[in-house]
Amino acid sequence: MLKAIKITGWALTIILxxxxxxxxxxxxxxxxxxxxxxxxxxxxxxxxxxxxxxxxISLILFIIPRTGVLGTMLLVAYMGGAIVTHLQHQQPVAMAIAIETLLWVTAFLRFPELKQRLITARSL
Structure with missing residues (x-):
């Protein structure tokens, strides 16, 4: 199962x-x-x-495992800017939202610690 998640994460990384x-x-x-x-x-x-x-530059940081989380955050911010720009100019945003979603899914598959920090609630 872990191997399948890793392969899927890298396959999605290649697509992105x-x-x-x-x-x-x-x-x-x-x-x-x-x-x-x-x-x-x-x-x-x-x-x-x-x-x-x-x-x-953001993409290169995303691809390299050691800097992948930083690259993820930069690409997420980049896509957020793209979505806002499209909205301001009454352009379709479906593709940009789909890419943003794919980016998050890929990041959660490649970087389990990111998912744990952002989604998993911890008891104090």
Missing amino acids: ALLFTMSAFMKITLHETALAQASSFGIDAATYRFIGVIEI
Whole structure:
């Protein structure tokens, strides 16, 4: 059972890594579609590129087991910002919420101590 949880956690990590890598790559390279979306949000190209760099650094921290919890918190904050930005501009948020949820599920599978600290009630 423990092995299955570990494998599932890493499989979900790979899926998230692919999603965040594609997203960051589009921002860093100033892909036409990404730049059009940024422009519609009032974000200039240099800022959007910087956001992509933050995204990739957070992802790297998430993937490395030793810094995974820190990376999780940074990606959760990043996705929270994305959700708020989409809401402010009346854009759909379902995909961002799904990614945020997948991120939490993955973090709880990979880092049981995180789940224990955040969810499990302790008696004093």
